[in-house]
Amino acid sequence: MYYLLGFIVLAINGLIYYFAFYSPQQQKDWETLPTLPEYLSQHPECQTEDNENARCFSCGSDKVIFQPLTCLEDPRYKHFCVSCGKRLFRSKAIMS
Numbered sequence: 001m002y003y004l005l006g007f008i009v010l011a012i013n014g015l016i017y018y019f020a021f022y023s024p025q026q027q028k029d030w031e032t033l034p035t036l037p038e039y040l041s042q043h044p045e046c047q048t049e050d051n052e053n054a055r056c057f058s059c060g061s062d063k064v065i066f067q068p069l070t071c072l073e074d075p076r077y078k079h080f081c082v083s084c085g086k087r088l089f090r091s092k093a094i095m096s
Contacts, residue, residue, distance in 0.1 A: 022070075035089060039088060054079075061081055
């Protein structure tokens with residue numbers, strides 16, 4: 001009886017992780033974004049002095065921020081323009 005209850009709890013936790021933290025749809029969406037080097041090769045005019053950031057190709061703003069893909073512990077980030085809201089590129093945390 002206790003083994004069955006333990007298995008059910010484990011299965012529920014696995015499903016929560018898979019759909020809430022891993023999120024296959026968000027992973028696919030994240031993978032469609034270019035990395036920073038790919039973004040800068042497509043838009044060389046967006047290069048900034050900061051080698052870990054870039055300007056927005058759409059409006060030219062340098063107000064680009066990043067956001068974790070699913071939760072604060074997620075090492076995957078998407079970068080977007082604060083001024084116009086365009087999603088620009090993806091990155092991954094150095095320390096994860």
